[in-house]
Amino acid sequence: MSNSFETIVVGLGAMGSCALAELARRGVRALGIDRFDPPHDRGSSHGGSRVIRLSYFEHPDYVPLLRRSYECFDRMSHDAGTTLRFETGLLVGGAAGNTAAAGMLRSAQLHDLEVTALDGAEVMRRFPQFAMPRDGDAVFERRGGFVRPEATIAAALEAAARDGARIERSSPVLSWGSDASGAWVETARGRFEASSLVLCGGAWMREILGADAPALQPTRETMVWIDDESDPAWQVGTHSNRMPVWLFDRGSEPAVYGIPRWPGMGSPTGLKVGLHGRGPAIELDSSGGSVDAVIDSEVVAQTLATVAHWLPSARARRVDAARHCLYTMSADSEFVLGLHPHLPRVAVACGFSGHGFKFAPVIGEVLADLAVSGNTALPIAFLAPTRQGAGWMGRG
Structure with a gap:
């Protein structure tokens, strides 16, 4: 050979x-x-799912790459005979003037993307699962959703x-x-x-x-799955108040995100949540054992409390599972x-x-x-x- x-x-x-x-x-x-x-x-x-979205708040120059990525995911799905990309809708919100919602609107305007600007009151009318400041700012993107890693x-x-x-x-x-x-x-x-x-x-x-x-720095992040108790308001679907993929901007604190359960997902099941970029900087060993480190119960509790601030019904739900994953942070x-x-x-x-x-x-x-x-x-x-x-x- x-x-x-x-x-x-x-x-x-x-x-x-x-x-x-x-x-x-x-x-x-x-x-x-x-x-x-x-x-x-x-x-x-x-971890079963990763968020995908077009109206990119991090930098509008990513949008042309995302448009092509959507096409590629769909081609891969066709070739593989399985669905890799799901459109559930995406809700991004926070306090009035939050940078994530503003960044989404900027990208949408520059690249002619379909999004809907909402205030907190309208978010809670359309998606009564959530609690937002009534004067908060949010954006809903119909084509947002998740992919299967x-x-x-x-x-x-x-x-x-x-x-x-x-x-x-x-x-x-x-x-x-x-x-x-x-x-x-x-x-x-x-x-x-x-x-x-x-x-x-x-x-x-x-x-x-x-x-x-x-300049690169690995960090160890924690993904948490919360039991959705088969609650339709916590799942993707066609009902009017279905749960979209969501992210709430918390200013200087790590954003909190959620990806609802979907039919056919593997283990763990439930609502997947996390604090984006909250994890500690780590040094890796050659076996990848850093991912196997014992789950920090305080991190899980902090994650659940943060989720419950935006999704009040989470307070009464149990944690089904928690797993680590790695980020590799660049300098910017x-x-x-x-x-x-x-x-x-x-x-x-x-x-x-x-x-x-x-x-x-x-x-x-x-x-x-x-x-x-x-x-x-x-x-x-x-x-x-x-x-x-x-x-x-x-x-x-």
Whole structure:
């Protein structure tokens, strides 16, 4: 079996699995390598659901990428014969003047997106589950919803293998390099060579890149599932007061989010909630054991209390489960995506800062473009590794 390829992809989570699938779809001889056995629960791409939305409050320049990502998710769903993207509607709100709702309106205006601005009183009329300041600001996006992370990765890897890609699972990278003639990766199973290399190792990117890297900080976040007691007002559906995916902006405190139970979801079940970016900074071990750390009961209690402030009926519900996942925070909380500043045969994708999964298929296209031709027509200049906000350290 040859160990020579056109492109090697290191890391087969959200971005890497989609990059490998796209490369294979284009007929590129590609190898994918992962330290674990994806889809797995060692990183940032598990938990049954991830929010997806178009009117992006973080930065309006993400919207063209999101439009393409919606198309890609639907194509992947068709090819895999399973639904990967669900439109439940999305409600984002908070106090009067909150930045999340304002940012959504800005993106919607710039990109002609369908959204509805609401005050708190109207939110509580339309969605009586919630409690908001009557003069608060909110935005409802009909096309918001969630995607299925594990199913997406499985579909991407199945497509990649079907189209001829080779996959090396449970194979940590020992070393890698690149020069004018190509790139190579060393694992316990041998040395693999290629013309180009894609690095998307999630929370392990600091370890993979070494000293020549952007500023990245892994954090350990907590996802909590609350028993919905089969309450229709806590579930997705067609009834008038169904629960959308939701997020409430709390100013300087971590935002709180919720994704309702949906038919066919795996374990755990119930309303999935969390505090976005509340988790502590951590140092990773090679086995991913940081994800296995004992769940902090105080964090779970704080999460439940925060949810109950906006969703009062949560006070009477029990916690069914709690799990950890990892964020990899960049210096400015924006993605780091593009060619390595000092190694033109190496593409990097990292620092997704807890809001990246919804982009996975389009980032797969970006990485395939960069690996094959060294450039892309997709609009990623604002995410360049060389931007000041990325904090790239090392030579140069």
